Amino acid sequence: MKRGASHPRLLQDLPTSLDEEQVEELLRTPHLRIERIVSTGQASAEGDWYDQSENEWLVLLSGRARLRYEDEDGEIELGSGDAAFIPAHRKHRVTWTSPDEPTVWLALFWPQT
């Protein structure tokens, strides 16, 4: 990520193969955390659900992924520019990310109020 912390280039110099997802914190305040997450085919383990204490809002900057909610049938297909708001404690899984290109998530987290 070039140009330092104030002007990161989030789609440059991406890894093409990772043992596990790469999480990089971009900004943190008492009420907001911004992360860039890079996936190269990773998905949640079968039967595992994220059950987060924080609210999350995410958007795909590149790549493709699929989300599933425990309380909803079917999957949400996400491509570049597709966003999702996931309230705290709404259980969800990442069922798939593209193995063919890096999938770059921009994820915002903030405390449940």
Add this chain to the structure above:
Amino acid sequence: MKRGASHPRLLQDLPTSLDEEQVEELLRTPHLRIERIVSTGQASAEGDWYDQSENEWLVLLSGRARLRYEDEDGEIELGSGDAAFIPAHRKHRVTWTSPDEPTVWLALFWPQT
């Protein structure tokens, strides 16, 4: 933006020509506001500076733009995936956005603490 408020598709059905920038609020909490802004060649008027009471963090989802700060020489070139943190009251201008394609900004705003 399809699939309703919880899963907006921020790069679909973009306008190609606008009289002025299109601002759409995606989410609002007491500590965070998320907007999608679409530019089709707009820029700040000559000599106009944004002087915002809130902190801003932005990333380009598509298109190209140039930023300038009053306290810094030169311009910041932004393309897809390029981000910027603009602290409250750091004066800045958008000197250019691409006239050839929609430029889609994701902008976060939160109160100065």
